[in-house]
Amino acid sequence: MSHDLGLEMRREAPPLSGPLLSPSPLPAASWRSQMLRSSHRFSIPLRLGKGAGGGAKVAGEMNLLAPVRRDRVLAELPQCLRKEAALHVHKDFHPRVTGACQEHRTGTVGFKISKVIVVGDLSVGKTCLINRFCKDTFDKNYKATIGVDFEMERFEVLGVPFSLQLWDTAGQERFKCIASTYYRGAQAIIIVFNLNDVASLEHTKQWLADALKENDPSSVLLFLVGSKKDLSTPAQYVLMEKDALRVAQEMKAEYWAVSSLTGENVREFFFRVAALTFEANVLAELEKSGVRRIGDVVRINSDDNNLYQTASKKKSTCCP
Numbered sequence: 402m403s404h405d406l407g408l409e410m411r412r413e414a415p416p417l418s419g420p421l422l423s424p425s426p427l428p429a430a431s432w433r434s435q436m437l438r439s440s441h442r443f444s445i446p447l448r449l450g451k452g453a454g455g456g457a458k459v460a461g462e463m464n465l466l467a468p469v470r471r472d473r474v475l476a477e478l479p480q481c482l483r484k485e486a487a488l489h490v491h492k493d494f495h496p497r498v499t500g501a502c503q504e505h506r507t508g509t510v511g512f513k514i515s516k517v518i519v520v521g522d523l524s525v526g527k528t529c530l531i532n533r534f535c536k537d538t539f540d541k542n543y544k545a546t547i548g549v550d551f552e553m554e555r556f557e558v559l560g561v562p563f564s565l566q567l568w569d570t571a572g573q574e575r576f577k578c579i580a581s582t583y584y585r586g587a588q589a590i591i592i593v594f595n596l597n598d599v600a601s602l603e604h605t606k607q608w609l610a611d612a613l614k615e616n617d618p619s620s621v622l623l624f625l626v627g628s629k630k631d632l633s634t635p636a637q638y639v640l641m642e643k644d645a646l647r648v649a650q651e652m653k654a655e656y657w658a659v660s661s662l663t664g665e666n667v668r669e670f671f672f673r674v675a676a677l678t679f680e681a682n683v684l685a686e687l688e689k690s691g692v693r694r695i696g697d698v699v700r701i702n703s704d705d706n707n708l709y710q711t712a713s714k715k716k717s718t719c720c721p
């Protein structure tokens with residue numbers, strides 16, 4: 402049974418199994434025609450069990466097949482909204498990241514996808530936010546998300562292809578247990594609250610705690626996003642922003658305020674998410690390749706039975 406209540410989509414995604422999507426139930430040609438669009442929304446059927454990292458197969462195909470849209474090309478680091486609550490305030494990408502991109506040393510980053518989960522109270526505007534960015538649409542009617550959906554977005558950052566998988570989760574309590582099984586493996590968590598509803602801001606701490614149960618708090622990037630900015634008067638907004646900045650600082654999250662109705666800050670926000678996630682991925686890749694070089698030097702020694710021996714092993718036989 403697939404859930405389609407309130408969702409415009411839609412092609413059923415392949416069932417999830419473990420960290421990867423299992424083979425598609427659709428013929429390859431059918432998936433390929435879907436892939437030729439640069440943004441895709443999938444519903445996850447309710448029958449699915451646990452699974453979280455999903456999408457690598459789909460993303461792999463997308464990287465090969467779909468060209469990146471011209472308006473998804475990032476040549477510079479998009480800036481934060483408020484310096485008081487930013488993940489970092491540097492003007493440019495980390496110099497090691499820029500250098501690695503120029504020298505084509507970004508390893509597997511161009512072939513990977515990064516999972517981003519979007520959580521928050523019901524009706525705060527999570528689905529509208531994703532739809533405004535991915536499809537440039539806005540629906541004024543509330544249609545609850547049941548379980549989860551995800552949308553694929555492809556970017557090019559500093560000349561390197563980069564894909565984000567945006568997971569839109571249900572805010573309604575009765576669907577939360579389904580949605581939370583998809584939290585695992587996120588590289589970024591977007592916690593949305595309604596700028597006109599202080600309770601939804603208070604609840605963001607619980608949403609964060611739940612999402613962090615399934616993720617590594619030391620490596621995940623956090624964003625706190627106030628929605629429906631168009632409904633606040635400037636005076637109301639200033640008051641709410643003060644509280645939101647404090648919460649963002651406590652969480653170590655980057656703060657944004659958006660309107661999916663008018664589109665204010667939506668593109669800027671997602672570009673920032675893509676850029677910071679990309680930067681973190683490249684830095685992690687460089688770290689990994691550095692460790693590999695130091696710790697796993699491959700030696701060829703014809704005197705040994707094993708022709709390939711790591712430097713550390715060799716050392717231990719010489720110096721007991």
Ligand SMILES: Nc1nc2c(ncn2[C@@H]2O[C@H](COP(=O)(O)OP(=O)(O)OP(=O)(O)O)[C@@H](O)[C@H]2O)c(=O)[nH]1
Pocket residue numbers: 521522523524525526527528529530540541542543544545546547570571572573628629630631632659660661662663
């Ligand atoms: N004025 C205004 N209304 C918005 C905005 N964003 C969303 N809405 C409205 O808020 C309602 C809920 O939006 P959704 O995006 O469906 O909310 P959700 O967070 O996905 O809700 P769940 O799926 O139940 O968790 C809809 O009626 C939207 O039209 C906005 O920026 N401005």
Ligand SMILES: [Mg+2]
Pocket residue numbers: 527528529544545546569570571572
């Ligand atoms: Mg929704």
